[in-house]
Amino acid sequence: MVPLGWFLLRAPRQLSAKFEKKARIQEAWLDKVEKAVGEIDVQSDDVVVLRATLQRQEALSADVAAHDDRVGAAAALGEELLAEKYNVDKVGTGL
Numbered sequence: 001m002v003p004l005g006w007f008l009l010r011a012p013r014q015l016s017a018k019f020e021k022k023a024r025i026q027e028a029w030l031d032k033v034e035k036a037v038g039e040i041d042v043q044s045d046d047v048v049v050l051r052a053t054l055q056r057q058e059a060l061s062a063d064v065a066a067h068d069d070r071v072g073a074a075a076a077l078g079e080e081l082l083a084e085k086y087n088v089d090k091v092g093t094g095l
Contacts, residue, residue: 015081022074029067036060 040057044050 012081012084015077015084019074019077019081022070022077026067026071026074033060033064 036056037060040053042050042053044053
């Protein structure tokens with residue numbers, strides 16, 4: 001039989017690993033969104049270009065809205081780790 005203490009020590013490690021994975025995914029996505037936003041050009045006088053730019057901006061806005069739950073889930077895991085006072089220095093070490 002596995003002692004209860006083992007489970008209590010294991011849970012924060014699993015939460016930490018889950019948080020790190022979610023955070024890495026969201027950071028990579030955010031980098032792509034920031035790059036896409038930086039490439040938007042609204043200085044054109046061409047109506048066709050401006051319409052395409054508007055459609056691209058609307059698509060980015062929809063993508064950001066769709067990721068709201070995922071970012072919230074990662075933040076909630078981080079808050080749970082902080083609430084449990086899990087040693088943040090151990091995050092990423094596999095301990």
